[in-house]
Amino acid sequence: MEAFQDRWPRWFAAMAAATRAGVVCFGANRGRASTYTSPTRWLPDFAPMAGRPALAALVRSYLYGYGPATPAQFARWMGVPPAWATWLFDSLDLTEVAVEGARAWVAADDTEFPDDRPSGVRLLPYFDAYAVGCHPRERLFPGAAAERALARGQAGNYPVLLVDGVVAGVWHQRRSGRAIHVTVEPLRPLDAGRRRKLDEQVERLGEIVEGRPTLTIGTVSVGPHA
Numbered sequence: 001m002e003a004f005q006d007r008w009p010r011w012f013a014a015m016a017a018a019t020r021a022g023v024v025c026f027g028a029n030r031g032r033a034s035t036y037t038s039p040t041r042w043l044p045d046f047a048p049m050a051g052r053p054a055l056a057a058l059v060r061s062y063l064y065g066y067g068p069a070t071p072a073q074f075a076r077w078m079g080v081p082p083a084w085a086t087w088l089f090d091s092l093d094l095t096e097v098a099v100e101g102a103r104a105w106v107a108a109d110d111t112e113f114p115d116d117r118p119s120g121v122r123l124l125p126y127f128d129a130y131a132v133g134c135h136p137r138e139r140l141f142p143g144a145a146a147e148r149a150l151a152r153g154q155a156g157n158y159p160v161l162l163v164d165g166v167v168a169g170v171w172h173q174r175r176s177g178r179a180i181h182v183t184v185e186p187l188r189p190l191d192a193g194r195r196r197k198l199d200e201q202v203e204r205l206g207e208i209v210e211g212r213p214t215l216t217i218g219t220v221s222v223g224p225h226a
Contacts, residue, residue: 005226022048056092060107066133068097068104073135118165121197123184123205126225127156131167141167144187157224161186163194172220173205173213180211185220 001010015036018024027037039046049057062074075085094105124131132155134140141150145167151157161169161184169186182202190198199215206213 005223055088059088059092059094063094063105063107064110065129066135067106067110068099069106069135070104076135077133120164121190121194121201122162123171123198123201124160124162126159128160130162131160132156139166145169148185148187151224158220161198163190170220172222172226175209175211178211180206180209180213181216182213183216183218183220185218190217 001008001013003012015024022039024036025039025042027035027042029035048054059074062077063069066073066077071085071089072082074089075082078085089105093108095108095111096103096105097111098104131140131149137146137150137153137155141155145160149155149158149160149167149170158170159172160167161171163169163186168188169184171182171184173183174181182205184198184202202213202215
């Protein structure tokens with residue numbers, strides 16, 4: 001089947017149903033390759049939670065990671081009807097807060113917020129949870145970032161350059177043996193301090209993937225998820 005400028009085996013289409021049914025989960029990685037297994041093999045004492053407690057735990061975990069958030073944002077993250085998400089939020093012990101005058105919710109025991117704002121430079125990979133799960137989109141992908149780093153409104157299809165917690169460009173890596181050619185396309189000029197931080201991120205990338213990175217500041221010519 002067609003998928004992300006490539007072709008995938010059709011059994012991939014069954015993975016979502018299998019994971020929702022609790023019969024397939026990720027297994028141990030084999031190098032850079034992912035594996036799949038039965039939860040009962042990977043976790044011998046695995047026992048699914050009952051439906052209502054599981055939903056409550058899921059919402060709390062989501063809000064710990066992405067809150068403050070709204071039912072509509074949770075619905076988009078889960079791929080469920082917004083009305084159902086609103087009913088679910090109303091049925092749980094959550095705390096309503098105001099974010100710049102807009103209503104949002106957090107877990108009842110998670111109402112403390114840091115005073116400092118995000119800072120620094122980061123290179124986030126494809127489908128990083130921060131870029132995919134954070135809302136509202138217009139705050140995370142302001143102006144030109146929405147046009148350049150979103151694919152028809154969907155986040156995750158481009159690796160992104162993050163500056164002070166906000167998407168400020170895209171990037172791409174191409175490997176040839178141990179050489180890793182990294183191209184970063186900032187949407188605005190980087191000052192000397194942020195350029196040094198970017199160099200550090202590229203060096204860190206090389207350490208993680210065990211290669212020798214080089215950095216080019218320029219246009220990323222490949223399409224989404226390439």
